[in-house]
Amino acid sequence: xxxxxxxxxxxxxxxxxxxxxxxxxxxxxxxxxxxxxxxxxxxxxxxxxxxxxxxxxxxxxxxxxxxxxxxxxxxxxxxxxxxxxxxxxxxxxxxxxxxxxxxxxxxxxxxxxxxxxxxxxxxxxxxxxxxxxxxxxxxxxxxxxxxxxxxxxxxxxxxxxxxxxxxxxxxxxxxxxxxxxxxxxxxxxxxxxxxxxxxxxxxxxxxxxxxxxxxxxxxxxxxxxxxxxxxxxxxxxxxxxxxxxxxxxxxxxxxxxxxxxxxxxxxxxxxxxxxx
Numbered sequence: 001x002x003x004x005x006x007x008x009x010x011x012x013x014x015x016x017x018x019x020x021x022x023x024x025x026x027x028x029x030x031x032x033x034x035x036x037x038x039x040x041x042x043x044x045x046x047x048x049x050x051x052x053x054x055x056x057x058x059x060x061x062x063x064x065x066x067x068x069x070x071x072x073x074x075x076x077x078x079x080x081x082x083x084x085x086x087x088x089x090x091x092x093x094x095x096x097x098x099x100x101x102x103x104x105x106x107x108x109x110x111x112x113x114x115x116x117x118x119x120x121x122x123x124x125x126x127x128x129x130x131x132x133x134x135x136x137x138x139x140x141x142x143x144x145x146x147x148x149x150x151x152x153x154x155x156x157x158x159x160x161x162x163x164x165x166x167x168x169x170x171x172x173x174x175x176x177x178x179x180x181x182x183x184x185x186x187x188x189x190x191x192x193x194x195x196x197x198x199x200x201x202x203x204x205x206x207x208x209x210x211x212x213x214x215x216x217x218x219x220x221x222x223x224x225x226x227x228x229x230x231x232x233x234x235x236x237x238x239x240x241x242x243x244x245x246x247x248x249x250x251x252x253x254x255x256x257x258x259x260x261x262x263x264x265x266x267x268x269x270x271x272x273x274x275x276x
Contacts, residue, residue, distance in 0.1 A: 003094070003095050003096070003099045003103075004099045004102065004103050005103075006103070007095065007099055007100055007102075007103020007104065007107065008103045008106050008107040008110070009107070010103070010107070011103060011104045011106075011107025011108055011111070012107045012110060012111060014107075015107065015108065015111040016111075018073075020069075020072075020073050021073075021111060021115075024069050024073070024115055025114075025115040025118075027065065027115075028065075028115045028116055028118075028119040029115065029118070029119050029122070031058065031061055031119070055123065055143070055224070056221070056224060058119075058120070058123070059143075059217065059220045059221065060217075062116070062147070063186075063213055063216065063217050064183065066112075066116065066147075066150065066151070066154075067150070067154045067179050067182065067212075067213060068176075068179045069112070070112055070151060070154040070155055070158055071154055071157065071158050071161070071175035071176065071178055071179050072172055072175050072176065072179075073108075073112075073158075074108050074112075074154075074155055074158035074159060074162065074175075075158040075159075075161040075162050075165070075171040075172060075174065075175035076162060076168045076171045076172060076175075077104055077108060077158070077159065077162050078101070078104065078159065078162040078163055078270060079162045079163075079165045079166065079167065079168055079170075079171045080168050083167065083168055087100075097270070097271050098267070098271070101159075101266075101267050101270060101271075102267070104159075105155065105159055105263060108155060109151060109152070109155055112151050112155065113147070113148070113151060116147060116151075117144065117147070120140075120143075120144065120147075124140060139223045139224070142223060142248060143220055143223055145252055146216055146219055146220055146248075146251055146252060148252075148256075149212075149216070149251065149252045149253075149255040149256045149259075150212060150213075150216045150255055151259075152255065152256045152259035152260065153212040153255035153256065153258045153259035153262075154212070154259065155259055155263070156258065156259030156260060156261065156262035156263035156266070157178060157258075157259065157262050158175060159262070159263050159266045159267075160262045160263065160265055160266035160269075161174045161175055161178070161266075162266070163266035163267070163269045163270040164266070164269060182211055182212065182213045182214075183213065185207065185211050185214070186211065186213055186214045186217065205237060205238060205241070208238060209238070209250065209254070212254070212255040212258060215250065215251045215254065215255065216251055216255065218238060218239075218247065218251070219247050219248050219250075219251030219252075220251075222239060222244055222247055222248065223248075
């Protein structure tokens with residue numbers, strides 16, 4: 001356990017030295033500061049106003065940016081150290097493959113969430129202390145939990161890609177392609193296929209549920225708009241079939257499970273492959 005914890009801290013230190021982390025940090029904080037500074041809390045769009053309006057905008061951007069940063073940064077975690085012979089040096093110490101792999105996994109997970117949660121917390125504190133908005137803490141806790149689930153799902157995919165790849169360039173390209181695939185098949189893309197080819201509605205709903213991005217987006221919006229009238233018929237239909245609690249439970253369990261399974265598959269391949 002001590003060696004595993006040391007690997008986690010090693011990954012944290014390595015991430016804090018990387019340029020991508022500070023770019024990532026500035027983007028999320030910059031977005032939140034921009035929303036608050038622009039006076040978006042005073043506007044009303046689709047019935048959302050105040051701090052809720054800020055968080056709705058934050059959700060929309062998080063859906064796009066968070067998975068992209070996870071896939072681009074984490075997909076090169078293992079393969080980069082293999083390519084530059086750093087992995088060979090690390091494994092010369094009394095560290096097992098499992099301690100190395102899962103230590104990096106947990107360390108990267110913590111690194112990814114730090115900027116997201118700090119920006120999220122700053123917006124809540126600003127709304128409560130400066131603007132004196134009423135803060136529904138139960139909603140923010142659920143939303144924070146959904147962010148964990150989304151991060152796990154794409155982190156597992158990223159580590160699988162890193163384990164399968166032989167070169168950093170290949171890993172980054174695969175990560176970008178996976179991100180683009182999921183972005184294309186959110187509500188609008190799925191609905192377009194449905195209208196164009198007349199696909200059965202149950203298949204359409206299954207496609208929406210299978211996409212962690214779409215599932216997170218629908219569940220996150222359901223916290224602020226219980227009728228999901230603002231984001232389309234697919235979301236509304238899913239809410240009618242699953243109910244609000246069922247939708248939230250699925251949005252946490254399914255992406256987390258996918259991420260863990262992908263991470264385990266990546267570990268098995270990495271452990272039995274040519275990792276030196």
